[in-house]
Amino acid sequence: MTQSAEVWLVLLVALLLANLPFVNERLFVVGPRRANKHLGWRVLELLLFGALTLAVGFGLETRVGQRHAQGWEFYAAALCLFLTFAFPGVVWRYLRRRGG
Incomplete structure (x- = not known):
């Protein structure tokens, strides 16, 4: 897989x-299905999925070559x-109008 394809893969995974x-x-x-999942659960999932996306990116970067140290700005x-x-x-979840 080329480096360009890996970048697109990380962006698609993030999206x-x-x-x-x-x-x-x-x-x-x-996990179990909830009738109405609280916003706190959604934010927690968002943060954990963000960490998972970073892990995928770091894994692909390590596969290509040496992984570079990142500062807080990154x-x-x-x-x-x-x-x-x-x-x-x-x-889609909070701002769209629901018909009926």
Whole structure:
């Protein structure tokens, strides 16, 4: 897999995992189904899925070559990007009008 393909893979994984807490009612995708999952669970899932996305990125970076040390700026930018990717899920869950 080329480095360009790996970058796109990490971005697609981030987009999928950022929206997953908002489109289902199960805890961590495989847990018990809730009638109405609380916002706190969704935020916790979002943070854990963000960490999982970073782990996938770090794993791919290690596979290509040496993994570089990152400062706090990288993690702040990654968090902001992940939250931006979560925007469609938030809109779908909380801001759309429900018919009927």
